[in-house]
Amino acid sequence: MFEDKSFRVVVNIAGWLAMVFLVFPVILTVVVSFNGSQFIEFPPTSFSLDWYANISSIHRIGSATLISLGIGLMAAGLATVFAIGAALVLVRYPLPAKPVLTAFLLSPVTLPTVAIGIALIQFFIMLDVAFTWYSLVFGHIVLIVAYPIRTIIASLTLSDTSLEEAASSLGAGRLTVFRTITLPQLRPGLISGFLFAFLISFDNYPISIFLVRGELTTMPIEVFNYISQNLDPTPAAFSTLYIVIVSIVIMLAERRYGIISLAVGK
Amino acid sequence: MARLEIDSIRLAIGENEILKGVSLDIAEGECVSILGPSGCGKTTTLRAIAGFTTPHAGDIRIDERSILELPPHKRNLGLVFQDYALFPHMTVTENIAYGLVMRKASKVDIRQRVDQILELVQLSDLENRFPSEMSGGQRQRVALARALVIHPDVLLLDEPLGALDRKLRDQMQVEFRRIQHEVGITTIFVTHDQEEALSLSDRVAVMLDGQIQEIGAPETLYQSPISHDVMTFLGASNVLTGVIAYDENSNAKVECDGGLVLKVNTTGLKNGERKRLGIRPENFTISSTIDTQVPNSFNGTIEECIYKGAYADVYVRINSGHLINVHYKKQHGGNDHGIAKSGTVVIGSNIFISVHPENILMFT
Amino acid sequence: MSISIKRGRGRKYLPALVMLGPLIAFMFIFYAVPFGNMAYESLHSWPGDEKPHVGLSVFQYEKTTQKSRTVKSLKRTFRISIISTIITFIICFPITLLLLRSPPRIKVGILLVTFISLASSLIIRNYGWLVVLADAGPINNILIWLKIFEFPKRMAYSEGAIITALVHYCMPFMILPIYGSLLRIPASNAEASLSLGANAWTTLRRVILPLSMPGIFGGTMLSFAICMSSYVTPLMLGSPSTAMVSQVAAEQIEVQLNFPWGSAIIITLTLGSFLIVFIYAALVSKVMRVDV
Known part of the structure; x- marks a missing residue:
């Protein structure tokens, strides 16, 4: 695009250095997770898989991960179902005050996450439902619902309404059109919206920390606690596993549904 | 500059x-x-x-x-x-x-x-x-x-x-x-x-x-x-293939399939050489009667007519079997070459089309 | 459709209400009401206050703007957010240009890395910085090897560490919108500029940069909002002396159980951050003639 030598050199150097910055901590975490030392050190001195075996010593890591999974799946699932209807209305149907409604529904993303936590814990204490699993699910939905709404709106804007008109002219009823034409076109938006909603819920700390107590605990809270109380590289082993799994999920989602092109536009 | x-x-x-x-x-x-x-x-x-x-x-x-x-x-x-x-x-x-x-x-x-x-x-x-x-x-x-x-x-x-x-x-x-x-x-x-x-x-x-x-x-x-290639790319054209032959007066002509014979003006052609011919649709004239003075006059039937505003695209199936595209313009003074009634060309009517030898282009 | 219009205005909105209604109701109950409740709470007094009062007052807000701990943390939060956002922009813009001129395979690779880091846990990414900045970590060892330090220096648990981690966290949020808006600039615009005698740098400054303003605004705004509300990052990479506002508010709620003041602090942060974003948007749309 810009055929100019000095420009090309500067962009290449600056761009690749920035990419190194982006992946540097990840690569280092992976390296450290295989190091034998009791402490974090680089360059590594010996090879060991001890820290992977030691993951189980993170307090309640198993049950906490299961709870995070359950909360994440429920919150992301409900948020995505809510978001389908909402996005359809916001893109396709006549309704007064649409910009205001859209801004309202998308606003939780721009608020301090701690504010949502503080507001909700007071509210749940008032209703006497604090520290229940469902109040945690509700709290997470508030935070994550904006993501599927956004991605589904993006999918809808890209989708072609004439396909639906063609289907109904061929004799399909409203529900059939929705099921056979609209929904398949929305699939990339649904998948990436659900995926990000789930990952954000799964990773959330600032809201969960206010809404959990006792047996109700989540993965990020337990990992955080372990990191703040121990100096050994066990979290590095856990992080490596986490990053590997997330990478596989993202790559599969990209290969099957092209979530990247949806996020940046064609 | x-x-x-x-x-x-x-x-x-x-x-x-x-x-x-x-x-x-x-x-x-x-x-x-x-x-x-x-x-x-x-x-x-x-x-x-x-x-x-x-x-x-x-x-x-x-x-x-x-x-x-x-x-x-x-x-x-x-x-x-x-x-x-x-x-x-x-x-x-x-x-x-x-x-x-x-x-x-x-x-x-x-x-x-x-x-x-x-x-x-x-x-x-x-x-x-x-x-x-x-x-x-x-x-x-x-x-x-x-x-x-x-x-x-x-x-x-x-x-x-x-x-x-x-x-x-x-x-x-x-x-x-x-x-x-x-x-x-x-x-x-x-x-x-x-x-x-x-x-x-x-x-x-x-x-x-x-x-x-x-x-x-x-x-x-x-x-x-x-x-x-340029001929067919630029504008519409009728393309025929045929073999060069000379008559007794050494006038060049091209013998195409189906017994279609066209007189051409080009010189320096070898006897028996195979050539492609191109004729622009607007270089044909249409009439209801045969004029023996005109060379390259063929009898045929109108198969299709597409109105284009300034002219009409008429497709004529001549007796040799070729389908020829001819431009037809309605003339002033009522002379409609006898092929049109109240301004429209009648499909199926029998007509004659002719082309001047110098309007036939020759390609290898 | 035509039938429902004939039956009156209410019917026209019926399908919209059925589909959107549940979410609006949910968000009203679990979002709008709790925030209203929190705002109401912030106008009350706390039993432990020096002079507890009955009824409503702005006492907690006065306290927020007077106590040195909250004032300092507000200033620090603002400073860290501005610095982090600017650094993030400077680091990310070359990546978006690199994306623009890379062949498809490299492009997909860079975008995948960006997405994976976007999807990786914040706690895990912060942990990565704890590793990098550790006393026996690579940075310290390189600096000792280069004989810049004699002994390892404590680099984690500082404002610099917080900024580094925040920049890292914000990068995907900066790269994606800017790259998106760069993609929407027709290539012919840059070519027109070149053909009119502008070199690549001038073209970048006078054509590409102004036209990618919507993405730059989106990315910087998002980064700024993320930094302003950051909580986990200063908790993991900072110290008590580098506390940011969310931490101070959470401390009041969790440790002191001072709900009124904690609420007032977090509302102050929210409003402050909204105000700054609003002023920024107004400036951008006025100066750059861009709709944002």
Whole structure:
């Protein structure tokens, strides 16, 4: 695009250095997770898989991960179902005050996450439902619902309404059109919206920390606690596993549904 | 004002050779169009001149000096893009002044030249508008003004009228010709629109499959193309194949399948040689009776008639079995050649068509 | 459709209400009401206050703007957010240009890395910085090897560490919108600029940069909002002396159980951050003539 030598050199150097910055901590975490030392050190001195075996010593890591999974799946699932209807209305149907409604529904993303936590814990204490699993699910939905709404709106804007008109002219009823034409076109938006909603819920700390107590605990809270109380590289082993799994999920989602092109536009 | 020489440039992307040795010589002040279907390499040629892509072989020269080593911003060419590429965040004045600012012209000078060019393209009252506030035709003029104001050596246009609707396009054709004459600048433009190429340029270069097939004045190119491909690409044509034969008076004729025999005027043909013939539909005449004075007169039946406004496309199945496309224009004074009733051609009527030998073009 | 219009205005909106209604109701109950409740709470007094009062007052807000701990943390939060956002922009813009001029395979690779880091846990990414900045970590070892330090220096648990991690966290949020808006600029715009005699740098400054303003605004705004509300990052990479506002508010709620003041602090942060974003948007749309 810009055929100019000095420009090309500067962009290449600056761009690749920035990419190194982006992946540097990840690569280092992976390296450290295989190091034998009791402490974090680089360059590594010996090879060991001890820290992977030691993951189980993170307090309640198993049950906490299961709870995070359950909360994440429920919150992301409900948020995505809510978001389908909402996005359809916001893109396709006549309704007064649409910009205001859209801004309202998308606003939780721009608020301090701690504010949502503080507001909700007071509210749940008032209703006497604090520290229940469902109040945690509700709290997470508030935070994550904006993501599927956004991605589904993006999918809808890209989708072609004439396909639906063609289907109904061929004799399909409203529900059939929705099921056979609209929904398949929305699939990339649904998948990436659900995926990000789930990952954000799964990773959330600032809201969960206010809404959990006792047996109700989540993965990020337990990992955080372990990191703040121990100096050994066990979290590095856990992080490596986490990053590997997330990478596989993202790559599969990209290969099957092209979530990247949806996020940046064609 | 300058002379532009494109000297057998070649360009390949991977295995795919896009330009297969393109040469074109454009004289000072001349306006040449490169005409071809999409994918023939015409836009690539233009981009190579502008410096956005580099040919692997060959040379491009302006006034004898090679410009291949120069980056785009040092080539001093005026470019008009297909989508106009007006800067959406700048006003008309700012858009036009851009190139002058880059050339470090003084403020007074810039103002004067912008005003002058705005007058030339008749947009003086819109100088403070943004591109989004203007019509397609107005944007096109701004794009032209922006390219011309820097006094480029050569003006390059990429499908300049392609984005306009038919009526506006006709207006802009006249306008464009006026401006081009007034400025007298060496111009090269690429288009896939034959009418645009034939009406706007001094010479037309027909480009097919990465090569310039033929170049010539619009009329010559249309009336007597040398290559069969150019004939079929430019306008409609009837193409027949046949074998050369000479009669007892050594008059040349071509014997086609189905017993169709055409007299031709061309000389220097070998007996028994196989040739392709091309005849333009408008070179046929239609009548209801046979005129024995006219050579190449054939009897046939009208199979289809498509009304085109100024004329009608009539398809005649002649007795040899060939389907011939003939243009039919209703004549003044009631002479409708007996084939039409109340202005419409009757399908199925029996008629005669004829063509003068000199209107039959011959290709290998 | 035509039938429902005939039956009156209410019917026209019926399908919209059925589909959107549940979410609006949910968000009203679990979002709008709790925030209203929190705002109401912030106007009350706390039993432990020096002079507890009955009824409503702006006492907690006065306290927020007077106590040195909250004032300092507000200033620090603002400073860290501005610095992090600017650094993030400077680091990410070359990546977006690199994306623009890379062949498809490299492009997809860069975008995948960006997405994976976007999807990786914040706690895990912060942990990565704890590793990098550790006493026996690579940075310290390189600096000792280069003989810049004699002994390892404590680099984690500082404002610099917080900024580094925040920049890292914000990068995907900066890259994606800017790259998106760069993609929407027709290539012919840059080519037109070059053909008119501008070199690549001038073209970048006068054409590409102004036209990518919507994406730059989106990315910087998002980064700024993320930094302003950051909580986990200063908790992991900072110290008590580098506390940011969310931490101070959370401390009041969790440790002191001072709900009124904690609410007032977090509302102050929210409003402050909204105000700044609003002023920024107004400036951008006015100066750059871009709709944002």
